Amino acid sequence: MENLQYILPEIFISLVIMLFLLVGVFKKNSSNLIYSLSTISLVILLALIINLSSLDKIYLFKSSYQIDNLSNYMKIILVGSGVFVMLTGSKYIQVINLNKIEYPILILSSILGMMIMISSNDLIVFYMGLELQSLALYVLASFNRDNLLSTESGLKYFVLSALSSGLLLYGCSLIYGFSESTNFDQILINSNEFNYGTTFGIVFILVGLAFKISAVPFHMWAPDVYQGSPTSVTLFFAILPKIAALSVFIKFLYTPFANMNDQWQTIIVFISIASMIFGAVAAIGQKNLKRLIAYSSISHMGYALAGLATVSNQGIQSSITYISIYLVMNLAFFSCLFMLKRNEKYYENIEDLSGLSKKHPILSFSLLIVLFSLAGIPPLAGFFAKFYVFLAVIEQSMYFLAIVGLLATVVAAFYYLRIIKIIYFDPEKDGYETSHNLGLKITLAISTIFILAYFIYPSGITEIVSKITMI
Amino acid sequence: MNFPILSSLILLPTIGALFILFTKSSSGKYQSSKYVALFISLANFLLSLYLWYVFDKNSVDFQFVENREWLSGFINYKVGIDGISILFVILTTFITPICIISVNATITNRLKDFLIAILIMETFMIGVFCSLDLVVFYLFFEAGLIPMFLIIGIWGGERRVYSAFKFFLYTLLGSVLMLVAIISIYWITGTTDVEKLYELGIKAEYQNLLWLAFFSSFAVKTPMWPVHTWLPDAHVEAPTVGSVLLAAILLKMAGYGFIRFSLGLFPIASENFTMLVYILSLIAIIYTSLVALMQEDMKKLIAYSSVAHMGFVTLGIFTMTQQGIEGSIFQMISHGLVSAALFLSVGVVYERHHTRLINKYGGLVSIMPRYAIVFMVFTLGALGLPGTTGFIGEFLILMGAFERNILVAMIASLGVILGAAYMLWLFKRVVFGEINNQELKSMKDLKIFEIITLSALVIPILFFGFYPEPLMNSIEASVENTLNMYNFDLINNLASKN
Numbered sequence: 001m002e003n004l005q006y007i008l009p010e011i012f013i014s015l016v017i018m019l020f021l022l023v024g025v026f027k028k029n030s031s032n033l034i035y036s037l038s039t040i041s042l043v044i045l046l047a048l049i050i051n052l053s054s055l056d057k058i059y060l061f062k063s064s065y066q067i068d069n070l071s072n073y074m075k076i077i078l079v080g081s082g083v084f085v086m087l088t089g090s091k092y093i094q095v096i097n098l099n100k101i102e103y104p105i106l107i108l109s110s111i112l113g114m115m116i117m118i119s120s121n122d123l124i125v126f127y128m129g130l131e132l133q134s135l136a137l138y139v140l141a142s143f144n145r146d147n148l149l150s151t152e153s154g155l156k157y158f159v160l161s162a163l164s165s166g167l168l169l170y171g172c173s174l175i176y177g178f179s180e181s182t183n184f185d186q187i188l189i190n191s192n193e194f195n196y197g198t199t200f201g202i203v204f205i206l207v208g209l210a211f212k213i214s215a216v217p218f219h220m221w222a223p224d225v226y227q228g229s230p231t232s233v234t235l236f237f238a239i240l241p242k243i244a245a246l247s248v249f250i251k252f253l254y255t256p257f258a259n260m261n262d263q264w265q266t267i268i269v270f271i272s273i274a275s276m277i278f279g280a281v282a283a284i285g286q287k288n289l290k291r292l293i294a295y296s297s298i299s300h301m302g303y304a305l306a307g308l309a310t311v312s313n314q315g316i317q318s319s320i321t322y323i324s325i326y327l328v329m330n331l332a333f334f335s336c337l338f339m340l341k342r343n344e345k346y347y348e349n350i351e352d353l354s355g356l357s358k359k360h361p362i363l364s365f366s367l368l369i370v371l372f373s374l375a376g377i378p379p380l381a382g383f384f385a386k387f388y389v390f391l392a393v394i395e396q397s398m399y400f401l402a403i404v405g406l407l408a409t410v411v412a413a414f415y416y417l418r419i420i421k422i423i424y425f426d427p428e429k430d431g432y433e434t435s436h437n438l439g440l441k442i443t444l445a446i447s448t449i450f451i452l453a454y455f456i457y458p459s460g461i462t463e464i465v466s467k468i469t470m471i
Numbered sequence: 472m473n474f475p476i477l478s479s480l481i482l483l484p485t486i487g488a489l490f491i492l493f494t495k496s497s498s499g500k501y502q503s504s505k506y507v508a509l510f511i512s513l514a515n516f517l518l519s520l521y522l523w524y525v526f527d528k529n530s531v532d533f534q535f536v537e538n539r540e541w542l543s544g545f546i547n548y549k550v551g552i553d554g555i556s557i558l559f560v561i562l563t564t565f566i567t568p569i570c571i572i573s574v575n576a577t578i579t580n581r582l583k584d585f586l587i588a589i590l591i592m593e594t595f596m597i598g599v600f601c602s603l604d605l606v607v608f609y610l611f612f613e614a615g616l617i618p619m620f621l622i623i624g625i626w627g628g629e630r631r632v633y634s635a636f637k638f639f640l641y642t643l644l645g646s647v648l649m650l651v652a653i654i655s656i657y658w659i660t661g662t663t664d665v666e667k668l669y670e671l672g673i674k675a676e677y678q679n680l681l682w683l684a685f686f687s688s689f690a691v692k693t694p695m696w697p698v699h700t701w702l703p704d705a706h707v708e709a710p711t712v713g714s715v716l717l718a719a720i721l722l723k724m725a726g727y728g729f730i731r732f733s734l735g736l737f738p739i740a741s742e743n744f745t746m747l748v749y750i751l752s753l754i755a756i757i758y759t760s761l762v763a764l765m766q767e768d769m770k771k772l773i774a775y776s777s778v779a780h781m782g783f784v785t786l787g788i789f790t791m792t793q794q795g796i797e798g799s800i801f802q803m804i805s806h807g808l809v810s811a812a813l814f815l816s817v818g819v820v821y822e823r824h825h826t827r828l829i830n831k832y833g834g835l836v837s838i839m840p841r842y843a844i845v846f847m848v849f850t851l852g853a854l855g856l857p858g859t860t861g862f863i864g865e866f867l868i869l870m871g872a873f874e875r876n877i878l879v880a881m882i883a884s885l886g887v888i889l890g891a892a893y894m895l896w897l898f899k900r901v902v903f904g905e906i907n908n909q910e911l912k913s914m915k916d917l918k919i920f921e922i923i924t925l926s927a928l929v930i931p932i933l934f935f936g937f938y939p940e941p942l943m944n945s946i947e948a949s950v951e952n953t954l955n956m957y958n959f960d961l962i963n964n965l966a967s968k969n
Contacts, residue, residue: 383610391657
């Protein structure tokens with residue numbers, strides 16, 4: 001118990017959650033206060049994690065918990081985007097009357113769960129973290145409980161997610177049974193010989209993780225949940241669980257299953273290709289922006305997984321870079337979505353963007369930048385994200401994956417262009433409110449400038465990420 | 472390190488665009504923004520003329536090279552020019568101010584956004600011609616899609632949405648394969664620096680596939696038959712200025728790419744695929760000329776004539792002869808001037824009469840005599856009359872073609888006749904004849920700014936038509952060097968096979 005200072009961030013956030021629960025119960029009308037305090041405590045949490053980030057590799061609690069470059073970087077972008085999610089959503093939840101004390105506390109507990117997932121080095125610890133974040137997410141999805149869509153999405157997410165957790169747990173037990181350990185490093189040592197039990201275990205675990213990351217063919221929940229949940233929760237869904245799940249993906253594939261890449265590589269390649277194509281094609285017919293971004297995120301996860309399929313450090317780093325840029329693009333996109341407000345009502349259909357550029361030139365320009373970046377057109381950040389991934393993929397001579405992926409970007413470009421067409425080429429409609437809270441404006445400004453100016457100094461993220469090596 | 476003149480050329484328009492973006496006009500008409508844009512683009516033109524002046528015409532090396540670390544050590548931002556690229560840079564900086572002057576007439580709404588789009592476009596276009604790194608080249612090459620998409624989509628005609636999408640998706644689809652090829656080159660050779668790649672060479676076994684990947688991108692952009700169909704749509708729907716930029720400069724990116732990359736990097740594959748290019752070029756020349764004959768829309772006619780002219784260009788490049796390649800470069804410059812001028816001329820009458828249908832016009836010579844004169848010069852330039860730039864380009868290309876393959880050259884010569892046919896017929900129907908349409912009588916002759924822009928184009932077309940020496944001087948050494956490298960690689964390859 002002498003190493004408690006290394007898990008200071010986790011301890012801090014757990015204490016904060018309990019404290020806020022108590023405050024919420026005993027102090028009336030404290031929801032606004034707790035919301036602001038939660039944002040501040042996330043900032044402090046970020047500072048605590050950055051403070052630890054100089055550490056190279058540390059095992060805790062009989063090596064069931066691990067802090068290394070990967071977990072540090074992932075936690076930093078996780079909590080950092082958490083701060084921005086809180087900043088952008090603050091006005092939204094007030095307007096649609098969701099400002100209850102549980103909301104920020106659930107977000108915090110979900111983040112705690114994700115942090116545990118990211119750092120776990122043991123099947124049991126991993127599963128605990130996973131369940132903590134999932135349970136919080138079920139409630140968040142159905143948080144707007146008077147809304148039919150929101151309740152439906154919560155229920156749908158719960159049922160499907162419980163199913164996938166079950167599969168995952170079954171996979172874990174198979175792995176445990178055949179490798180005689182729950183510790184990742186121990187599993188690696190014990191699984192040198194091929195046996196069917198472990199292979200089945202890997203498949204089940206990958207299915208569970210693919211569900212969390214909403215990769216095809218386990219994506220069915222994503223469009224409904226994205227559309228039904230309150231927008232601030234959708235933003236949360238679009239970014240944070242993906243970061244955590246991707247991190248766990250990397251961890252699983254390259255620590256306990258590192259010797260069995262011949263078995264999982266095909267699965268990842270298949271999931272990746274299927275996600276890229278499906279996400280691109282299915283988004284074409286969508287009318288709701290949140291639903292569209294759900295399909296778009298499916299396709300983006302395909303690209304992130306393509307990097308993992310390469311079995312190389314370069315590939316892992318490209319995936320991490322990809323998710324970092326992806327989260328900035330999503331932040332910018334949702335910030336724009338939060339600005340489509342008129343008379344205390346938020347608009348989220350593509351048609352509502354019609355002719356936006358005439359009355360809201362700056363908002364439209366931001367959307368233009370974000371959408372071209374999502375489509376991967378140079379010189380915007382989204383292009384570099386894809387560029388790194390394909391650089392890694394082609395290094396391993398996986399030309400089929402690269403060509404399919406790039407052709408899918410052309411298909412995907414179509415629906416992004418369609419939104420741009422509606423914003424810029426179509427006749428204008430009523431304007432939207434122009435006064436927004438500061439947090440939202442700052443988030444939009446920072447993320448848009450990041451996307452726009454990324455090409456000036458593209459080495460920044462790459463240099464940090466290049467420290468993360470798994471092989 | 473000397474003054475980074477190329478980076479200034481590339482960045483200056485963007486700085487101007489940012490300046491326009493952050494200034495507000497009190498009248499809301501943004502006339503002052505136009506003067507800013509004009510000033511910036513003229514300054515850029517003067518800068519590029521200075522560049523031409525200090526450019527060493529006898530050197531075969533890349534000049535004004537800038538090399539900065541960019542993508543964490545493995546890809547550098549590298550720009551530089553040689554005799555092949557300098558003329559394209561000047562063409563770009565020359566056409567842009569003309570575009571900005573003509574904006575006056577054609578763009579009524581969102582003038583400010585339009586100026587920003589044009590200036591950003593200029594940055595990307597100059598960047599394409601200057602970049603000496605494949606990734607940097609790709610970046611500029613693709614980035615140009617964004618402003619052009621908006622120019623067609625926002626300020627275009629009735630079917631602008633369809634055309635803008637078609638333009639964007641066609642070009643993107645062609646280019647993604649080039650990206651795969653560029654990354655493959657990086658892993659094969661360890662660099663994407665063009666100069667180093669020229670030295671290292673790429674192994675023969677990879678060349679065919681890589682050549683095809685580059686070809687897929689350039690063929691769409693050129694455009695070559697059968698992937699040319701986006702061009703008539705884009706031209707017809709784009710505003711006049713958009714058509715000018717598209718025809719004068721965007722199409723030249725691909726021709727430039729063929730010389731710089733297809734010939735320079737993959738000589739063996741280029742030799743293998745020569746016949747393919749010949750056949751596609753010949754089809755483009757003959758078939759699109761015939762299609763152009765039957766057009767009723769002036770812009771569409773000129774668009775198809777562009778495809779035919781670019782067919783000559785690709786033919787000339789792949790003759791791999793000194794005359795052929797020089798002719799192609801000259802033809803591209805000439806076509807840049809002539810097609811820009813023709814689109815502007817169509818814009819002049821379209822703006823007055825709001826139709827581009829040929830049969831609505833006739834007898835303009837008696838109403839607009841000045842217009843008739845300049846239009847005649849441009850028509851003659853397009854059909855390649857001796858004394859205009861068009862003649863020199865086509866003549867040299869055909870010379871090159873005769874050296875390589877007489878049959879190909881003979882078929883291509885037919886294209887010259889067809890070109891004369893559709894251009895003269897267009898001129899006859901629009902300018903000569905009786906005035907059938909009474910509404911035409913109210914049309915006024917050229918305004919001051921139209922005289923400025925059109926005469927600015929007449930002068931180089933005639934001047935370089937009679938005295939092509941200054942242009943030829945600049946390109947000669949670099950083309951010779953490219954061909955020497957090309958032949959050297961081929962001989963080496965043969966030697967290694969035996």
